[in-house]
Amino acid sequence: MESNGNDTDRIETTLSLPAQVEALLFVATEAVSLERLAEVLSVETEEIEPALLILNQEYAGRGMRIQRKGRRVQMVTAPEASELVRRFLGLELTGRLSPAALETLAIVAYRQPVTRAQIEAIRGVSSDSVLRTLVNRGLVEEVGRLDQAGRPAIFGTTFDFMQQFGISSLDQLPPLRDLSIA
Numbered sequence: 001m002e003s004n005g006n007d008t009d010r011i012e013t014t015l016s017l018p019a020q021v022e023a024l025l026f027v028a029t030e031a032v033s034l035e036r037l038a039e040v041l042s043v044e045t046e047e048i049e050p051a052l053l054i055l056n057q058e059y060a061g062r063g064m065r066i067q068r069k070g071r072r073v074q075m076v077t078a079p080e081a082s083e084l085v086r087r088f089l090g091l092e093l094t095g096r097l098s099p100a101a102l103e104t105l106a107i108v109a110y111r112q113p114v115t116r117a118q119i120e121a122i123r124g125v126s127s128d129s130v131l132r133t134l135v136n137r138g139l140v141e142e143v144g145r146l147d148q149a150g151r152p153a154i155f156g157t158t159f160d161f162m163q164q165f166g167i168s169s170l171d172q173l174p175p176l177r178d179l180s181i182a
Contacts, residue, residue, distance in 0.1 A: 010042040017043065018051040018058075022075070031072035031159050067159060067168045074159055079166030097137075104130045105161075108140050109173060112156035115146060119155075131155065139164065 013020065020041055025032065038045040052073060056066050059078075067076045077085050097105065104127050107119050119127045134140040135155075143156040162168065 016051075017041065017047060018054040021048060021051045022055055025066070025073065025075035028074065031067075031069065031074040034071045034073065037073075065168050067162055069157075069159060069162065069170065072159075076159075076163055076168075079163070082163075082166070098130070100125075100127075100130050101133055105134055105139060105157075108134070108155050109157050109161070109170070110176060112170075113143050113154040114156075115152045115154050117152060 015023070021037060024037060024040060034045050034048045037048050041048075052066055052068075059065055063078050063081050065076050065078050067074045100123075103123060104119055107122050108114055111118065111122075116127060116131055119131065131140065135142070138158055138160040140155050140161070141158045142153045144154045145151040146154055157170070162170070167173065
């Protein structure tokens, strides 16, 4: 195993690696990359994966989950507890999404990364304001720019999207049915 060069920076603790990962995710205010966790814990990135699996197993049936998007992870409350948390925090629902917003959100979720032009080609109408609404609600974010004329923004879903829809990974999106138009 190749050393990451941080062995002298390793902090001595009696906590297991999963417990150390849990402590860091608990205090993190946003999603954390696997590489950042490995760097802080002075371990190889590959060692973080088994620790996350252990945490997920321990959280089964409890009020916490490890949410994952690509190589970033975050500790969140279980989706099943969302109404309790909402009531405890005194949060009110901010309204439902319009059919156009749901349609656009579905396109982004299943086709990400996707440009506004690609969304509009699928929908057949301008999606500027709907996309802006989804970004403002924290469900969609700009994840980069294409390296072509105009450098169009490319969009993907956020951790908030996964929390709102009760999934811990994009792999949990329901499969698309094969829709044949006769």
